[in-house]
Amino acid sequence: MAHRAGFVNIIGLPNVGKSTLLNALLGERLVIVNPKAQTTRHRILGILNGEDFQLVLSDTPGILDPQYPLQDSMMREVDEALKDADVLLVMVEAGQRPERSEAVLERARRCRGPMLLLLNKIDISDQARVAVELEQWRTALPHAGLLPISALHGFNVAELRAKLAGMLPEHPPYYPKDELSDRNMRFFVAEIIREKILSYYQQEVPYSTEVVVTDFKEEGDIVRIRAEVIVMRDSQKGIIIGRGGAALRRLGTEARRDIERFVGNKVFLDLRVKVDPDWRQDQRKLRKYGYR
Numbered sequence: 583m584a585h586r587a588g589f590v591n592i593i594g595l596p597n598v599g600k601s602t603l604l605n606a607l608l609g610e611r612l613v614i615v616n617p618k619a620q621t622t623r624h625r626i627l628g629i630l631n632g633e634d635f636q637l638v639l640s641d642t643p644g645i646l647d648p649q650y651p652l653q654d655s656m657m658r659e660v661d662e663a664l665k666d667a668d669v670l671l672v673m674v675e676a677g678q679r680p681e682r683s684e685a686v687l688e689r690a691r692r693c694r695g696p697m698l699l700l701l702n703k704i705d706i707s708d709q710a711r712v713a714v715e716l717e718q719w720r721t722a723l724p725h726a727g728l729l730p731i732s733a734l735h736g737f738n739v740a741e742l743r744a745k746l747a748g749m750l751p752e753h754p755p756y757y758p759k760d761e762l763s764d765r766n767m768r769f770f771v772a773e774i775i776r777e778k779i780l781s782y783y784q785q786e787v788p789y790s791t792e793v794v795v796t797d798f799k800e801e802g803d804i805v806r807i808r809a810e811v812i813v814m815r816d817s818q819k820g821i822i823i824g825r826g827g828a829a830l831r832r833l834g835t836e837a838r839r840d841i842e843r844f845v846g847n848k849v850f851l852d853l854r855v856k857v858d859p860d861w862r863q864d865q866r867k868l869r870k871y872g873y874r
């Protein structure tokens with residue numbers, strides 16, 4: 583049988599559940615998920631391999647009106663994902679209003695290829711409302727197929743996976759068939775630490791923070807990891823560390839647990855906090871941290 587492969591790219595407003603869906607389709611906790619908006623900052627590939635197909639899924643940052651260069655870079659990654667999609671997944675959430683979704687609709691309308699509109703989080707809605715909202719989305723985006731889902735609870739996820747595999751063009755695999763992502767272990771470790779920062783710190787702190795893994799060494803049955811938490815200002819460094827270092831210790835302990843699950847090994851995690859003044863406004867610094 584012929585092999586099918588293609589790019590399936592997920593776009594949507596912040597916090598609608600794009601990363602949750604990527605993980606659900608893969609059946610793995612690969613990308614970070616958080617109740618706070620702007621969790622995802624990069625386009626990240628998650629590769630789902632079957633005997634005769636390869637679905638190259640892209641998670642992308644939530645679409646927003648950029649206010650500083652880091653967010654400009656995030657929106658460039660979204661626009662990249664619009665260009666190479668074999669199938670575009672436009673995700674919205676229950677209760678979201680089409681008239682407040684121009685930023686995502688405008689991008690979706692630019693794409694001519696196959697497209698599915700996914701109405702996510704139907705677990706917090708009811709059947710009558712879902713039916714009404716699907717009708718509104720049909721009017722807003724007439725050439726998209728529609729599917730109500732719950733990425734969190736797995737409702738219609740297997741159906742979506744099967745549907746996507748059937749929509750792929752005939753093509754040899756783009757990546758080795760045992761690969762799960764285009765990103766390496768260091769990247770995902772840094773992301774896990776960043777996810778804990780989103781969970782434990784408030785207001786601007788998580789949005790002013792970057793994490794860089796500077797050392798990753800496997801030594802027998804332990805992985806030694808050194809990571810830097812980069813903030814924009816001295817005051818933020820103080821907040822990350824906390825009184826007597828308590829906040830940083832909690833961050834380290836919680837992050838280590840998740841990293842151990844991810845790498846499948848015991849982990850020794852050494853976290854340092856560094857100030858890199860106004861890094862998220864500075865093109866040169868952004869490039870250093872892997873932003874385009």
Ligand SMILES: Nc1nc2c(ncn2[C@@H]2O[C@H](COP(=O)(O)OP(=O)(O)OP(=O)(O)O)[C@@H](O)[C@H]2O)c(=O)[nH]1
Binds near residue numbers: 594598601616645702
């Ligand atoms: N009730 C419910 N919550 C969901 C569902 N899918 C995702 N969520 C929650 O929505 C929040 C945001 O999920 P993410 O997957 O991080 O959303 P995202 O679209 O990737 O967000 P950004 O990366 O910030 O753009 C998390 O708290 C998820 O648990 C769902 O089907 N039902």
Ligand SMILES: [Mg+2]
Binds near residue numbers: 600602641644
């Ligand atoms: Mg995300």
